[in-house]
Amino acid sequence: MSAIGHHVPESMLAAYAAGSLPNAFAVVVASHVSLCGQCRVALEAHQNVGGLLLEDAKTVSVSSRLKADILSQLDAPYRPEPVYDRSGIYPGPVMETLKGRKPRWKNLGRGVRQDILSEGKKGSVRLLYIPPGQAVPDHGHNGLELTLVLQGSFSDETGRFGVGDLEVADEELDHTPVADDGDACICLAATDAPLRFHAFMPRLLQPLFRI
Amino acid sequence: MIAVRDRRDRNAFAALFDHFAPRLKGFVMRSGASDHQAEEIVQDVMLAVWRKAASFDPHRAQVSAWIYQIARNRHIDIVRKENRPMPEELREDPGTEADASQIMGLEQETRHLKSALDKLRPEQREIIEKAYLGELTHQEISTQTGLPLGTIKSRIRLGLERLRHELKDLKS
Ligand SMILES: [Zn+2]
Ligand SMILES: [Zn+2]
Numbered sequence: 001m002s003a004i005g006h007h008v009p010e011s012m013l014a015a016y017a018a019g020s021l022p023n024a025f026a027v028v029v030a031s032h033v034s035l036c037g038q039c040r041v042a043l044e045a046h047q048n049v050g051g052l053l054l055e056d057a058k059t060v061s062v063s064s065r066l067k068a069d070i071l072s073q074l075d076a077p078y079r080p081e082p083v084y085d086r087s088g089i090y091p092g093p094v095m096e097t098l099k100g101r102k103p104r105w106k107n108l109g110r111g112v113r114q115d116i117l118s119e120g121k122k123g124s125v126r127l128l129y130i131p132p133g134q135a136v137p138d139h140g141h142n143g144l145e146l147t148l149v150l151q152g153s154f155s156d157e158t159g160r161f162g163v164g165d166l167e168v169a170d171e172e173l174d175h176t177p178v179a180d181d182g183d184a185c186i187c188l189a190a191t192d193a194p195l196r197f198h199a200f201m202p203r204l205l206q207p208l209f210r211i
Numbered sequence: 212m213i214a215v216r217d218r219r220d221r222n223a224f225a226a227l228f229d230h231f232a233p234r235l236k237g238f239v240m241r242s243g244a245s246d247h248q249a250e251e252i253v254q255d256v257m258l259a260v261w262r263k264a265a266s267f268d269p270h271r272a273q274v275s276a277w278i279y280q281i282a283r284n285r286h287i288d289i290v291r292k293e294n295r296p297m298p299e300e301l302r303e304d305p306g307t308e309a310d311a312s313q314i315m316g317l318e319q320e321t322r323h324l325k326s327a328l329d330k331l332r333p334e335q336r337e338i339i340e341k342a343y344l345g346e347l348t349h350q351e352i353s354t355q356t357g358l359p360l361g362t363i364k365s366r367i368r369l370g371l372e373r374l375r376h377e378l379k380d381l382k383s
Contacts, residue, residue, distance in 0.1 A: 011353030019283040019295055020345040026296050033298035040298065044271055045324070050283070050343045051276030052325050059233035060240055066250055067228055070257050074221065078262065085299070092299035 004164040008032055008039050012168075017046035024123035024190040028146040028166070030093035031188055034086070035164040089150045089163075094127075094188060103127050110134055116210065123192035124210070130154065130179040130187070138176040143193030145169040147177070152185035154178060174198070212274045216264040228257055231278055239286060242344040248289070255285040266300060270313050273321050283345060 008016070008029055015021045016029045033039050084095035090103075097117045105113035111131035118125050123143075130136060132152070146168055153162040156175040161167050169175065179185035195211055214223035232253050239249040259281050267277050287295050331339065342352050 009349075009353065012349045014342055014352050015347070015349035017280070017283070018343050018345040018347075019287045020342075020348060023293055023296070030296040030298045040301075043298070044276070046343075047276040047280050048273060048321055048324055049328070049339070050279035051273050052321065052328055053340055053343050054231075054234055054238050054279045054282070055275045057234045057238040057241070060237040060249070062232045062236055062250060062253060066232065066254060067225070070228065070254055071221065071225065073258060074224070074261055078258075080262070083300075093296040096296055 003162060004036050004038070006159070006161060006165040006167060007036065008042075008166055009168060010042070013039065013043050014046050014049075017043055017050060022122040022192060023120075024118065024125040024192065025144070025146055027093050027097050027117070027125050028148050028188055028190045031091045031150075032148050032164070032166045034091035034093060089186060091150075094150075097125065105129060112136070114211075119210065123190055125188065125190040128185075128187045128189050130177075130185045132179050132181050132184060135176050135178040138174065138198050140174040140196040140198070141169050141171055141191070141193070142196060143171070143191060145189065145191045145195070148188045150186045150188055152183035153180045154185045154187070155180055212264070212267055212277075213269065215261065216267050219264075224261060227260065227274075231260075231275075232257060235278070235282055238282065238344070241340070242286070242346060244286075244290070252282070252285050252289055255289065256282045259285060268301075270310060270317065271301070273317065276321075279343075286345070 012021065012025070012029060016026055021029060033043055082100075084092045084100060086092050087095050090098070094117075103115040105115055105127075107113055111134055113129040115127045116124060117127065127150075128136075130152075146166060147161070148166050149161050149163050151163060153160060153165075154177045155161070156167075156177040158167070158173070158175065160180070167177075191211075194206065197206060212223075212227065214220035215227060235253045235256055236249045239252050240246070244252060256278065260278060263281065267274070272280075284295050284297070287293055328336070328339070338347075338355050341347050342355075347355065
């Protein structure tokens, strides 16, 4: 836990606490917080700010029957939301997105595999499996990309990322992540816009792989 | 809240309702919910408070912070029809005694945070409120709230001290 060196930026934790982060990124942030005590405490601090603002909120009187309504429902049966526990290297929020199933890997070539967990207009989140020594083709970003390492490690122009580390990449960054020697690198990656591959082949394959 | 959690005390819950329901309604309406929708969210949140009471941990959260978090979840659920993924909960070893000094530490930290918030200029306060009502993207938060977030950050650093002690006793 103490080895984590790359954390969630403060503004992103605040947005997560407030619920304004798009779902794909929220999955990654929740997963990092599940692994990282430092960001957990920072998140709790943000929730405390939210709580103070709630305490200070201008009160608006509620209709008279609301309280009786609620009190009468206290014993009513209800279906608790399922709780997903960590399974192996996958933190609870990943298991939740997987709905408890195992990853279904699809080959992308050269041993690289992915499982798209969710995909929508506001972004996508996927698991990536990169064999040791293998590179993800050189690319830039049209938006934001969050990558959380779950197993092994990778390195790129900005540094080395091990288990629990979160890389935040944006329009400014062009990089070629390479999985380090040792275990295959398994990452949780979220983007809100397609990547920009520089080489011709990956660009050609892009629609196929929906990256 | 502890009476609600440990004894399922309905009177204590009614008192929580009297305190928080009008605040929740005001809070939710500020972010644009209609009167009707706001009451629906208040109802949802208060029922969740009752049902999830077992997961309230006074070592880690003030009651208002815990309810804020539930309120944001229910709001997203009802308005955006989305589910916000939540981090795994920390599980305390069964039989962990309440640690009064830690709870006091959290209260003290929250008081400091409150006085920091109270010192903000109205326009800064406005931005902070928008941010925590979920109306700013993270880019907007990083460009607009620099100073207030700086204050928060110094509080967070203190929180780290607290956590270091605590994690020794917790399994992750
Ligand atoms: Zn962290
Ligand atoms: Zn990238």
